[in-house]
Amino acid sequence: xxxxxxxxxxxxxxxxxxxxxxxxxxxxxxxxxxxxxxxxxxxxxxxxxxxxxxxxxxxxxxxxxxxxxxxxxxxxxxxxxxxxxxxxxxxxxxxxxxxxxxxxxxxxxxxxxxxxxxxxxxxxxxxxxxxxxxxxxxxxxxxxxxxxxxxxxxxxxxxxxxxxxxxxxxxxxxxxxxxxxxxxxxxxxxxxxxxxxxxxxxxxxxxxxxxxxxxxxxxxxxxxxxxxxxxxxxxxxxxxxxxxxxxxxxxxxxxxxxxxxxxxxxxxxxxxxxxxxxxxxxxxxxxxxxxxxxxxxxxxxxxxxxxxxxxxxxxxxxxxxxxxxxxxxxxxxxxxxxxxxxxxxxxxxxxxxxxxxxxxxxxxxxxxxxxxxxxxxxxxxxxxxxxxxxxxxxxxxxxxxxxxxxxxxxxxxxxxxxxxxxxxxxxxxxxxxxxxxxxxxxxxxxxxxxxxxxxxxxxxxxxxxxxxxxxxxxxxxxxxxxxxxxxxxxxxxxxxxxxxxxxxxxxxxxxxxxxxxxxxxxxxxxxxxxxxxxxxxxxxxxxxxxxxxxxxxxxxxxxxxxxxxxxxxxxxxxxxxxxxxxxxxxxxxxxxxxxxxxxxxxx
Numbered sequence: 085x086x087x088x089x090x091x092x093x094x095x096x097x098x099x100x101x102x103x104x105x106x107x108x109x110x111x112x113x114x115x116x117x118x119x120x121x122x123x124x125x126x127x128x129x130x131x132x133x134x135x136x137x138x139x140x141x142x143x144x145x146x147x148x149x150x151x152x153x154x155x156x157x158x159x160x161x162x163x164x165x166x167x168x169x170x171x172x173x174x175x176x177x178x179x180x181x182x183x184x185x186x187x188x189x190x191x192x193x194x195x196x197x198x199x200x201x202x203x204x205x206x207x208x209x210x211x212x213x214x215x216x217x218x219x220x221x222x223x224x225x226x227x228x229x230x231x232x233x234x235x236x237x238x239x240x241x242x243x244x245x246x247x248x249x250x251x252x253x254x255x256x257x258x259x260x261x262x263x264x265x266x267x268x269x270x271x272x273x274x275x276x277x278x279x280x281x282x283x284x285x286x287x288x289x290x291x292x293x294x295x296x297x298x299x300x301x302x303x304x305x306x307x308x309x310x311x312x313x314x315x316x317x318x319x320x321x322x323x324x325x326x327x328x329x330x331x332x333x334x335x336x337x338x339x340x341x342x343x344x345x346x347x348x349x350x351x352x353x354x355x356x357x358x359x360x361x362x363x364x365x366x367x368x369x370x371x372x373x374x375x376x377x378x379x380x381x382x383x384x385x386x387x388x389x390x391x392x393x394x395x396x397x398x399x400x401x402x403x404x405x406x407x408x409x410x411x412x413x414x415x416x417x418x419x420x421x422x423x424x425x426x427x428x429x430x431x432x433x434x435x436x437x438x439x440x441x442x443x444x445x446x447x448x449x450x451x452x453x454x455x456x457x458x459x460x461x462x463x464x465x466x467x468x469x470x471x472x473x474x475x476x477x478x479x480x481x482x483x484x485x486x487x488x489x490x491x492x493x494x495x496x497x498x499x500x501x502x503x504x505x506x507x508x509x510x511x512x513x514x515x516x517x518x519x520x521x522x523x524x525x526x527x528x529x530x531x532x533x534x535x536x537x538x539x540x541x542x543x544x545x546x547x548x549x550x551x552x553x554x555x556x557x558x559x560x561x562x563x564x565x566x567x568x569x570x571x572x573x574x575x576x577x578x579x580x581x582x583x584x585x586x587x588x589x590x591x592x593x594x595x596x597x598x599x600x601x602x603x604x605x606x607x608x609x610x611x612x613x614x615x616x617x618x619x620x621x622x623x624x625x626x627x628x629x630x631x632x633x634x635x636x637x638x639x640x641x642x643x644x645x646x647x648x649x650x651x652x653x654x655x656x657x658x659x660x661x662x663x664x665x666x667x668x669x670x671x672x673x674x675x676x677x678x679x680x681x682x683x684x685x686x687x
Contacts (some may be wrong), residue, residue: 108137112144119151129152146178155182156441158188176206180215187219195219210239214246226253244274252283260287278307282314285321294325300559312343317504319346323353324392353386363393370402378616379410397426401433408440416440431460435467442474443582450474465494469501476508484508497530503536510540529670531611532577534638535561535604562604563632569598573605580612588612603632607639612647619646637666644671648678 115130133146138144149164165182169175183198199216203209217232233250251266267284301318304311332354338346347564361369370385386403390396404419420437423430438453444590453472458464472487488505492498506521519541526533538561564570576591589617592609595602610625626643629636644659657679663671675681 092304102469108134108141108144112141112147115147116152119147122154124151124154128155128356129651140171142168142175143176145171146175146181149178149181149185152186153185156188158185158509161185174205176202176209176570179205180212183215183219183665185214187222191420192219192223196223196662200536206571210236210241213239214241217246218249221249221253224256226256229253238578241616242269242273244270244277244280247273248277248283249279251280251287255283255287255290257616258290260290263287264291276307278304278314280312281307282311282317285314289317289321289324294321297321300342310341312338312341312346315341316343316346316349319349323349328353336454349391352384352391361388363389363396363399367396367399368390369404370399370406374402374406374409377407377409382406385411395426395429397423397433400426401430401436404433405436408436408443409583411584413440413444416644417444429460431457431464431467434460435464435470438474439470439587442470442477443584445477445622447478449473463494465498465501468494469498469504472501473504475512476504479511481508481511485512497528498636499525499530499533502528503530503533506536506540515541526669529673531638531670537561564599564602564605566599566602569595569602569605571607572598573602576608576612580608580615583615585612585615589616601632603629603639607636607642610639611642614642614646614649617649619650623647637663637668637671640666641668641671641674644674648674653678 100344105528111130111134115134115306118124118127118130126298128151129233129675131144131151134141134144135148141331145164148167149161149168152158152164153161160308161183162185165178165185168178169182172178172414177441179198179202183195183202183499186192186195186198189291196216196219199212199219202212203216206212213232214236217236219227220226220229220232221543230250230253233246233253237246237250246351247266248268251270254263254266264284264287264556267280267287270280271284274280281304285297288297288300298318298321301314301321304314304320315338319331322334325332335349335354337345339350344493344608366385366389370382370389371403373379373382373385381404383406386406389399390403393399400419400423402455404416404423407413407416407419407489417437418438420433420440423433424437426511434453435457438457441447441450441453451471451474452473454467457467458471461467468487468491472491475481475484475487485505488501488508492505495501500522504527506518509517509521519537522533522537524543526537539559562570562573563572572591572595576588576595579588579591589609589612592605592612595605596609599605606625606629610622610629613619613622613625623643623646626639626646630643633639640659640663641679644656644663647653648656657675660668660671660675664675
């Protein structure tokens with residue numbers, strides 16, 4: 085996109101005749117001559133002398149504003165225009181010039197306002213329409229830019245830059261055929277216009293015209309051999325049409341010209357990792373890596389996908405998930421935001437961004453995302469469940485229970501929601517409801533429910549009559565009474581629930597340092613290690629838990645799971661049989677599923 089020539093207008097005094105000995109008018113005339121000769125400092129000095137003699141002449145301030153603009157003194161230029169307009173309010177040219185100074189200050193809305201006032205005073209002011217068009221283009225308000233270029237071109241201000249810039253606005257709106265026509269006109273008017281060739285190369289690639297796209301980029305490079313973007317985009321075009329070797333050469337040339345964007349393309353596609361792939365193939369690679377919990381590999385594949393197809397909103401969304409899994413919360417949130425920007429109806433991205441914000445403890449922001457996800461998809465169980473959890477963290481327990489109720493209406497077999505609803509009920513003093521939910525969660529296979537039953541629902545009474553009760557002492561049922569150890573353990577549980585596995589391991593380790601006989605800390609640290617596929621280290625933690633409690637059924641079950649994942653089938657079988665004998669339902673199910681061992685079979 086070529087930055088157009090901006091139009092500044094002199095204000096001339098009428099009736100200034102005769103001979104003066106350095107009068108205000110003579111200084112003004114001298115300033116104008118210096119301004120035309122581009123002696124801007126000299127012009128400012130002369131205008132200063134003129135103003136020192138007469139402070140009520142608008143033209144003195146208006147022309148000094150032009151000289152200051154040329155010196156890059158934009159704020160002072162705006163101030164001089166302000167004075168000129170107070171002295172003579174209806175000067176369209178001064179409004180235009182103040183718009184230019186505001187643009188220089190990156191005050192784009194103020195610049196648009198000034199150009200609008202200029203055109204209101206002078207409806208045929210083509211140059212003000214042109215300047216406003218370029219401001220809209222800078223603001224990425226593309227249709228407004230097109231409308232203003234239409235007006236300026238219609239008023240016979242049809243230069244090559246106007247056609248080029250209007251073409252760029254149309255290209256950003258994916259009106260590629262119309263954009264190509266504008267670039268054709270720009271090049272017809274200025275055959276040496278390197279940027280127009282570059283931009284036409286871009287839209288021709290979008291139209292599938294590989295040969296002419298490459299030809300345009302090449303012409304742009306001939307006209308401007310240091311045009312690094314032309315090398316970059318010619319390389320991208322080569323790559324997208326299967327010419328990887330030439331693409332890498334062009335990106336290398338772009339990098340030599342200090343184009344840092346080229347480094348990313350070289351890193352991703354010129355490292356000798358096989359033939360070129362399409363965006364969809366990279367997306368599929370990312371999904372495969374994500375499924376196998378290879379987070380960095382997934383991130384790399386999704387990144388290559390969006391390099392090739394920048395509007396692939398699902399790739400940004402899935403990369404966000406991989407970044408969250410890898411602990412890169414800020415990048416995850418940025419990726420979900422990019423996905424939403426491309427597709428504002430992407431309910432999953434809103435819910436996933438909300439979850440990432442919960443992990444980052446940005447609870448209020450997270451609620452807004454869950455609200456939006458549910459508005460887009462009223463049957464979104466997962467969003468209800470995690471909005472409930474967010475409300476729990478904010479101490480809004482009744483509201484949390486309402487959301488868990490909604491989640492369970494959608495999926496009555498959601499053990500996770502039963503377990504977490506139990507915690508909200510606990511905070512409200514609902515002992516019966518707490519333990520009923522935990523029992524249901526356990527029946528549905530929630531792996532943490534059993535430990536929470538021990539913690540919150542101790543049994544008492546006689547004659548085999550069981551009465552559940554809860555207590556505000558969170559230590560009930562834990563093997564440690566060390567307050568510091570329990571605090572670290574709870575932090576570990578919170579991190580484990582949030583899938584921040586490395587942090588969870590750190591917290592459990594701190595709990596073990598505080599109390600080396602804390603069996604639950606060993607057991608849950610082992611579980612976090614399973615999630616990270618560190619199976620051998622996990623087994624050591626389960627061993628320690630079992631040294632402390634030989635009848636710890638959950639430790640047998642998870643140690644068996646670790647062995648199974650290491651393909652030690654017999655070892656897994658032995659641990660699951662022991663866990664089953666201790667009443668562990670999960671172990672029973674695994675034996676039935678993998679070894680066909682049911683109730684009537686013995687080892």
